[in-house]
Every structure is written in C-alpha cells, then in structure tokens.
Amino acid sequence: MTHIKKISKSKNNLSRALEVSLKSRKITTPFFMPDATRASVRGITNSRLDETGIRAMVVNTYHLFLQPKMDLIKKAGGVHKFMNWKKPLLSDSGGYQVYSLIHKNPKLGKITEDGAVFRSVIDGSKHLLTPELAIEVQFDLGVDMMVVLDDPRPNNIEKKIMDESVERTVRWAKRCKIEFEKQIEKRNILEEKRPLLFGVVQGGLHTDLREKCANGLKEIGFDGYGFGGRHLDEDDVFLEQIIKDTANYIPDDALKFALGIGTPQDIARCFAAGWDMFDCVIPTREGRHSRIFKWKDKGVIFENDSKDFYETVNISNSRFKEAFSPIDENCDCYACANHTNTYIHHLFRAKEPLGAQLVTIHNLRFYMELMEELGKSV
Numbered sequence: 357m358t359h360i361k362k363i364s365k366s367k368n369n370l371s372r373a374l375e376v377s378l379k380s381r382k383i384t385t386p387f388f389m390p391d392a393t394r395a396s397v398r399g400i401t402n403s404r405l406d407e408t409g410i411r412a413m414v415v416n417t418y419h420l421f422l423q424p425k426m427d428l429i430k431k432a433g434g435v436h437k438f439m440n441w442k443k444p445l446l447s448d449s450g451g452y453q454v455y456s457l458i459h460k461n462p463k464l465g466k467i468t469e470d471g472a473v474f475r476s477v478i479d480g481s482k483h484l485l486t487p488e489l490a491i492e493v494q495f496d497l498g499v500d501m502m503v504v505l506d507d508p509r510p511n512n513i514e515k516k517i518m519d520e521s522v523e524r525t526v527r528w529a530k531r532c533k534i535e536f537e538k539q540i541e542k543r544n545i546l547e548e549k550r551p552l553l554f555g556v557v558q559g560g561l562h563t564d565l566r567e568k569c570a571n572g573l574k575e576i577g578f579d580g581y582g583f584g585g586r587h588l589d590e591d592d593v594f595l596e597q598i599i600k601d602t603a604n605y606i607p608d609d610a611l612k613f614a615l616g617i618g619t620p621q622d623i624a625r626c627f628a629a630g631w632d633m634f635d636c637v638i639p640t641r642e643g644r645h646s647r648i649f650k651w652k653d654k655g656v657i658f659e660n661d662s663k664d665f666y667e668t669v670n671i672s673n674s675r676f677k678e679a680f681s682p683i684d685e686n687c688d689c690y691a692c693a694n695h696t697n698t699y700i701h702h703l704f705r706a707k708e709p710l711g712a713q714l715v716t717i718h719n720l721r722f723y724m725e726l727m728e729e730l731g732k733s734v
C-alpha cells in the first residue's frame with residue numbers, strides 16, 4: 357500500500373498537500389508538531405492540546421530512553437498509552453541530543469563508526485547509541501513516524517569533515533533501514549500498521565553535499581526525508597537556496613520534513629519551497645516567556661518575503677496592564693475565549709504558572725491557524 361497520496365499542488369510555488377496514512381490515523385499536510393519532549397508539552401493537558409487542532413506531536417527518544425527508561429514505557433504499552441495521546445506521534449533518533457552533549461563536554465562521550473557512547477546526565481550510566489538501537493527504541497516507543505540516527509555537524513565546519521558526516525549519515529541510514537525491516541518482521545507488523553521511516557539530509561551549506569546525501573538516502577529508500585542541520589546562517593539569515601535545493605533533491609512522492617523549523621515566517625518560506633511538515637519549540641518556549649503570536653494580515657503570508665503577516669508581543673509589557681480584551685478577538689482558543697490580556701499580564705507578573713499555560717495554548721492555536729492558511733493556499 358502507499359502511505360502517501362498527493363491531494364493537490366500549488367500553481368504559484370512548490371507547495372503541495374498530501375494525505376498520509378499513519379498507524380493511528382490519516383493526516384494531511386502541511387502539519388506542525390509541537391515538542392512533547394518528555395511525553396508532555398510542558399504544563400498543558402492533552403484535552404487542551406487537542407482543542408488547538410494539533411494533528412501530531414514529537415517525543416524525544418534520548419530523554420525518554422534515560423527517564424523513565426524503555427522498560428517502563430514497554431510495560432505501559434508504548435508511549436501513546438503511557439501519555440494517553442491518541443493522535444500520531446513522531447520520535448527523533450536521539451542523536452541530536454547525544455551529539456550536543458558530547459560537543460559541549462567531550463568527557464561525556466565520543467562518536468565512533470559504531471555509534472555514540474555517552475553518559476547519562478541523570479544517573480551517570482554509560483550507553484552506546486547505535487543506528488540499530490535508535491530504531492529498536494523507537495519501535496518500543498510505538499510511534500507513527502521515526503527518524504534514522506544521523507551524524508549532524510555545525511554548518512561552519514570545513515567541507516572535508518562535512519563530507520565525512522554525509523558519508524557516515526548515509527552508512528548509518530542503511531543500517532537503520534536494515535534494522536527497521538528486521539523489527540517489522542520480528543514484531544509481525546502489517547504494512548498498513550507500520551511506522552514511517554525518515555532519512556535525514558545533511559551537508560551543511562554545501563549544495564553538492566546535500567545532493568550527494570539525498571542521492572545516497574534515495575537509493576536506500578525512505579518514506580520521508582528531513583532537513584538536517586541549522587536552517588539559518590551565522591547571522592541568523594534564512595538559508596533560502598539551500599532549503600530550496602534540498603527540497604528538490606528529495607523525491608516528490610516522499611514526505612519532506614523541515615526538522616526543527618521554525619518561526620511562522622520560516623515555516624511559510626519552507627512550505628513554499630515544498631516542505632510538508634514542521635516541528636519546533638518556538639510556540640511553546642515563547643509562550644512560557646510571555647511572548648504572544650498575533651495575526652496582522654493573513655493575506656500576505658507569501659508576499660515579499662516579509663514578516664508582515666504576524667507580530668510577536670510581550671504580554672508582560674505594562675501596556676497590557678489594563679487591556680480588558682482577549683489576546684486576539686478573532687481567536688477561538690481557550691485563552692482568548694475565557695480570559696483578558698489584563699488577567700494574563702497579572703499572572704505573569706505574579707509568577708503564576710497559569711499565565712504560561714494560557715499563552716502556550718494561544719500560540720499553538722496560532723500555529724494551527726497558520727497550517728490551515730497554508731493548507732488553503734494549495
């Protein structure tokens with residue numbers, strides 16, 4: 357069976373809408389996944405998350421592997437049951453956190469051809485994360501979409517080292533695919549109930565390396581392909597050409613996953629370049645810091661490469677002290693339906709955690725509305 361079906365394609369740019377059959381349910385692109393890092397979007401219950409229109413979330417393999425550990429999640433019947441979330445979940449490979457840990461403090465581990473050896477920051481225990489283990493753990497989590505272990509490097513390293521990272525990424529992707537097929541067979545998973553597997557295209561700022569990586573991965577064959585590495589340059593300028601080229605190197609019948617992206621503006625630009633799915637900490641992290649996303653003009657999302665379609669405001673600012681209106685009168689989220697700027701401003705000033713919850717809910721609803729607007733454009 358095919359898990360990915362094209363519904364429509366834009367006449368104005370490279371964006372499209374796909375129907376994706378996952379084990380939990382069908383979903384359509386574009387979609388944005390908030391990060392439920394430790395099987396929770398901080399401070400928000402599932403029913404409030406559900407009300408925002410979220411279609412899928414990301415859980416973090418590295419964090420769950422260390423706490424509460426896989427034995428417990430297996431006993432719970434998988435991560436869906438553990439957290440009682442019925443919609444689709446994607447897990448990452450765990451690699452990104454391990455590499456960040458090792459790059460920050462080389463004493464905490466090392467990377468070899470076999471995998472990454474690292475020490476738990478929780479209890480000091482030693483682990484070896486191999487491509488095979490990354491896949492097995494994600495099967496134990498029981499997610500709908502999983503990602504291969506790759507070898508991410510900072511964009512600014514020399515080209516020769518980036519080339520080595522690309523070659524290792526492809527070799528590890530091959531090992532992941534072999535393990536993926538083994539696990540499907542071992543666990544007797546039917547084709548329609550199997551998770552989707554994503555490769556990750558590395559190559560930093562080098563178009564030729566991005567192409568080389570994509571070609572290597574295509575040969576192995578994946579349901580989807582992610583954009584690896586940072587999507588901004590050292591001055592935080594959006595890497596427009598690299599984003600466009602990488603999308604072009606990925607087969608059109610596969611999902612294009614803009615990993616870790618991003619601001620509403622960056623998402624709109626990636627979508628126009630052909631990327632289908634997104635995940636990022638921005639709406640929730642900003643929400644916890646009292647920053648609110650608000651629409652200015654939905655009509656100019658794709659115009660002039662500008663940010664004019666939205667703004668961010670800080671509700672802790674004194675101008676909201678006596679603003680007895682909702683954050684956004686046109687928003688149908690729980691926060692806007694029930695509370696005023698004044699009240700939420702007070703919650704942040706008084707350090708009451710409900711403030712962060714309400715703004716996070718509003719921001720997630722804003723991101724879902726953005727997905728609806730993008731979806732309407734194709």
Ligand SMILES: [Zn+2]
Nearest residue numbers: 687689692718
């Ligand atoms: Zn709202």
